[in-house]
Amino acid sequence: MGDFWSTTILNYCIALGVVLGGSFLGGIGAFFGNKPPMDAMLNLSEQLKIWALVAALGGTFDTIRTFEVHILGGELSQVFQQLIFILSAFSGAHFGTLLIRWLIQGDLGG
Template sequence: MEQQFWQTTILDFFIALGVVLGGVALGGLGAFLTNDYPTERMLRLAEQLKIWAMVAALGGTFDTIRAIEVNVLGGQLGQAGQQLAFIVSSFIGAHIGVLFIRWFFQGEI
């Protein structure tokens, strides 16, 4: 049970990170092909993709929020805490992706 929790947490982290980095890389390619400024577009995409990276990592926020509701009302606070940990983990993954992009292009975090 505990192992599965850590597996999901780590998976969520890397999915969110991957969505941001992959989205930014391919979005930048699209910007280049459409005569747009690549760096500016990539930085903006990183910010815009952050929330969607979290959603993608969690597999739909609605289910997670629903699970929190059911667990809290059912008195299973441990389960609700796990769902929150998944959200936090995916947020950290997405945020690290954004920080990495910012550091790479602007030299500052």
Template sequence: MEEQFWQTTILDFFIAFGVVVGGVALGGIGAFLTNDYPMERMLRLAEQLKIWAMVAALGGTFDTIRAIEVNVLGGQMGQVGQQLIFIMSSFLGAHIGVLLIHWLIQGEL
């Protein structure tokens, strides 16, 4: 059971990270092809994709919120803690992806 927890935590982190980095990279290519300013577009996309990266990593926010609700009402606070850790893991993955993009582009944070 503990192994499943760590697998999910690590996967959530890297899925969120990958959504931000991959989305920004492909968005930058699209901006270049449409004669937009790629660097500016990439910085905006990084911020805009952060929440969607978290949603993608968690498999849909309604499942996570529902799990928290059921476990709070059932008194299983350990399960609630696990769900909160999954949310934090996906947030950190998305945020580190945004920081990496800012660092690579040398944009202001």
């Protein structure tokens, strides 16, 4: 069970890091490109959410294949674990977006 929790935390942190890192570095790029960095960071944080999920899960095809194999095999506990991994990655990506919004606008509204 320790491997399950470490993978869950790892998925969360990877997704969070993709959104934060991509947004901050994109903001630096926008600054050097003479564009408004704060606007670029807000837009990037929203656009990077799905890619953060994909990066954290190691590719969506593996996750979908795991669902297929375990549902057809009747191993519902494994399906539940995969759902937790997906929710963990989504939570990390969403929290990263909220952090960027809060840093720029001072607003955590949804």
